[in-house]
Amino acid sequence: MCGIVGYVGSRPCRDLLIAGLEKLEYRGYDSAGVSLLDNGRIESVRAVGNLANLRSAVEAAAGNGTVAVAEAEATIGLAHTRWATHGRVTEENAHPHGDCSDSVHIVLNGIVENHSELRRELASEGHIFSSETDAEIVAHLIERNYEGDLTAAVRAAFAELRGHYSFVAMHADHPELLVGARQECPLIIGLGEGENFLASAIPAFLNETRRVMQVENGDIVVMTPDGATVTDAAGGELDREVDEVTWDEEAAEKGGYSTFMMKEIHEQPDAVAETITDRLPNVDSVDLSELDFTNERAAKLRRVVIVACGTSYHAGLVGRYAIEHWARIPVEMDVASEFRYRDPVLGPDDLVIGITQSGETADTLAAMRLARERGAHVVALTNVMGSQATRDANSVLFTRAGLEIGVAATKTFTSQIAAMYLLGLWLAEARETLEPKRIAELIAEMKSLPHLVEETIESTEAQVRAVARSHFEGRFFLYLGRNIGLPVCLEGALKMKEISYIPSDAYAAGEMKHGPIALLDESTPVVCVASDSPVLDKVLSNVAEVRARGADVIAIATDGSDEVAETADQTIFVPRTDWVLQPILAVVPLQLLAYHTARLLDLNVDQPRNLAKTVTVE
């Protein structure tokens, strides 16, 4: 989740742009850059690391003759903070990116899905690339289509791109024109007096203007100092709302939400989309070439072992069901703090996956190192480029959730589940345990997940708030589930414990009668994950068992499962998908339940007591 800012107006904009980047720092980044157009020339400065590095690189620019940047007179420019997805963290890979003659410069947030084929095509036509990124493609595509009209060239390039992105372009011949395009990833217009901004989030220009114009999917934005016009991909003009933003500085950092956790819950559709988009370039196969693990070796694997802690462990549990069910390979799970002292039996035919969003959790790192010492191939599933886990593993699979500030993991959890689904399908393909037709069906369903996550947030929140209002003074929450629903329960209970401090337990529903049922009375809220699975009927009999003890049962069910609604006291429905994919949706109302319960108790959900975002101690 990169940060992009563009400015066109009458004020010198170098420092305006960098100040805008500072307001987007919360999105997280590993490198940054700025491009300025002055006297028909575009010059840019890029730097790895934080914005202080970019500032010193800009100062240094004065020394090496980059006039526009040094003199800072330019009144049109682009700037970017990068959260690397394609290509290492280097100056060359930092944005803005230019075409062959530096006439076109672009900044992009998101993922270009068909970047490999477009790069091959453009290279065969003689285009020279200076970075490893998917984004640079866009500058060359615009160059290829440019015949004096930048807007037309951007439209033509937009028509060839596939993916989940938004970008802004400028051309040396057009000192008063920026053209942007949005495909899923956020883009917003800041309307000023004789100046305008295009950015990935409002905080980038909130100090300069509070008038914003919305940009929808598929929109092309043509921006000059005098105004902004929004058109569809064919050029037809569109009417877009102009709003007045009333947020204060703190709210701005949280994207208008009252907490980082709520912002991050709402960022899940983007996080899931960016995690899967370019790994599903085709309709019938998964591209995990970044794992550097051959299909032959995958076919010969004896076992998969997953080690992790906390929420990451729960993502691994969901992954186990997907991998065993699709790829028919045994999956062993263990919390890392136990695994590393268990003297585990491991060897070269084992694939060990260390799941850690921060990439710095001591127990998980130690478990990964142990596995590597014992000859297993170790994959780190992490959200942070350059983290220790990326160095301790043989290969890395990145989730792409962007920086997560709230201590209670949300968007990294759903992104981890999405990555586990990719792994499960990739292994099934390599081991030929699923028909290609079945793989294509599941890939099609996976591509719909970002929208379904968004739909789930919108469709369940009101009902969840009501449940929280009726139970936030409760003494105990019980979560019940079976099969792939159990890890969702474990995660729901962990969230409730972490941020509301209410004792909560998650239990395999079939185990209830062996003890925990004694805990139930009329006041106990029992959250039951009854989404589709091979054992739904069993879950329903457990729900009946619990209701018989007078407990208030709140069920999470798959759309259309009327039998659940007939059994539970209240039912919260999530969109229908294949049962293996249900956890990525079913967890959303549980995240919201913990959140609204904690808010009703007036607790600090972003920084709960006794907890750190990254646990680097053993």
Ligand code: AGP
């Ligand atoms: C989850 O909300 C917690 N912050 C915690 O359980 C966390 O999942 C655990 O510490 C593992 O962190 P990691 O994914 O960074 O390794």
